[in-house]
Amino acid sequence: MRAFRALSEAEGVGRLSTGAPPRPTSRSGESASVVRVKRLFSKDSPPYVVMVATVLFLVIFGLVMVLSSSFVDSALGNDGNFFAVFFRQASWVLFGIPLMLLLSRVPPITIRRFAPSFFLGALVLQALVFTTLGVTSGGNRNWVSIAGFQGQPSEILKVALIVWMAAILADRLDRIGEWQTLGRPLGIGVVIAIGAVMAGGDLGTAGVMALVVIGIVFLAGIRWQHLGVILAVVAALASAAALFAPSRVRRITTWFSGCTEEEYLTTCWQTVHSTFALGSGGIFGVGLGNSRAKWSWLPEAETDFIFAIVGEELGLLGTTLVIVAFIVLAITMAHLVRKNADPFARLVTGGVMIWLIGQALINIAVVLELLPVLGIPLPFLSVGGSALLASLGAMGIVMALNRQDAESVGDYLARARRKKS
Numbered sequence: 001m002r003a004f005r006a007l008s009e010a011e012g013v014g015r016l017s018t019g020a021p022p023r024p025t026s027r028s029g030e031s032a033s034v035v036r037v038k039r040l041f042s043k044d045s046p047p048y049v050v051m052v053a054t055v056l057f058l059v060i061f062g063l064v065m066v067l068s069s070s071f072v073d074s075a076l077g078n079d080g081n082f083f084a085v086f087f088r089q090a091s092w093v094l095f096g097i098p099l100m101l102l103l104s105r106v107p108p109i110t111i112r113r114f115a116p117s118f119f120l121g122a123l124v125l126q127a128l129v130f131t132t133l134g135v136t137s138g139g140n141r142n143w144v145s146i147a148g149f150q151g152q153p154s155e156i157l158k159v160a161l162i163v164w165m166a167a168i169l170a171d172r173l174d175r176i177g178e179w180q181t182l183g184r185p186l187g188i189g190v191v192i193a194i195g196a197v198m199a200g201g202d203l204g205t206a207g208v209m210a211l212v213v214i215g216i217v218f219l220a221g222i223r224w225q226h227l228g229v230i231l232a233v234v235a236a237l238a239s240a241a242a243l244f245a246p247s248r249v250r251r252i253t254t255w256f257s258g259c260t261e262e263e264y265l266t267t268c269w270q271t272v273h274s275t276f277a278l279g280s281g282g283i284f285g286v287g288l289g290n291s292r293a294k295w296s297w298l299p300e301a302e303t304d305f306i307f308a309i310v311g312e313e314l315g316l317l318g319t320t321l322v323i324v325a326f327i328v329l330a331i332t333m334a335h336l337v338r339k340n341a342d343p344f345a346r347l348v349t350g351g352v353m354i355w356l357i358g359q360a361l362i363n364i365a366v367v368l369e370l371l372p373v374l375g376i377p378l379p380f381l382s383v384g385g386s387a388l389l390a391s392l393g394a395m396g397i398v399m400a401l402n403r404q405d406a407e408s409v410g411d412y413l414a415r416a417r418r419k420k421s
Helices: 002-017 032-041 046-077 084-103 108-113 115-130 153-170 179-199 203-220 224-243 246-257 269-281 306-339 343-367 385-401 409-420
Strands: 134-137 140-146 149-151
Touching (some): 084 385, 108 153, 140 153, 149 385, 153 203, 153 385, 179 203, 203 224
Antiparallel strands (some): 140 149
């Protein structure tokens, strides 16, 4: 023991003489980085921590599946570079996660104060798709290309619409039963936002936005009669928009009637090979990286149909893991909605939950042939920089509004009124 103590003291003296700082550790021997992470979430509730951990798991799991599902098409379209798509998606992850953590520290009152400006800016970005900066992809004009970067402004518009609607309704919850509250300015803004997306031909994204709008007004306490009228109007507009697009009509009729031999090479190609991929995976899958569908058999394998690659390579266990992760995310966010006393925070959290979970359910339903092909990506997993940034940014806002040490907007406004009086 004396020799050991002398050796330790000599090591400490040597460290001081050379100027090397002692390694910071906690009492239990934990590193400084682990201590900082614990301090970051020490005041937050377990559902909050589980929500953040689930999002990080989905992002990392999605990055692994992007590498596995994209290297074939990446090599064919990028001069033999097998990792081009993966590196591009990884760069968005390295930018998106710090963005989420940065937004999580923004005061809630600041988020509410800038909600109208955020929404107006998102509408201006969406309008750029109809200028020379707009790009048409897959028959939809819903992309912009600025300085070599391409993105979907509609993804940012989803987040802005949720925050703006929450800011409008938070002060009008006692008047939610009046048509005036739903019509002006709320209804005008919603019609402009969804109409701008539908004008570009992206009916799938417009449908997700309509789902979010209906969910937010439901959480705000809208009357059932008014909700029924809104649902009828949305269904009529969606039917009319689908009828004016021959490709969508073919998809819907094929989904209803089933695939014929003549439609195998056209309308049914994606859905049939998606089913083949899921069926060949079995319970345990064929192994990570061993998918056969991604070898030019399944289009959009790394985007809209990445869930099929998960099923083929990781089997029923892999797909169940993804579904369970989204269920956990939904449960934790619903718990935060129920526990938060601030109406603005509740509506934003609920709106983001409806968006991400609803979009995930739609994507999985399409892969399982429960819905016609709609072109909806799987949140946090599918390739797409703008979609990933919007999703992580939205989660950062949810984190900011549900932090235990953050002053709620309602408390801030009440304190401001007391000062004025």
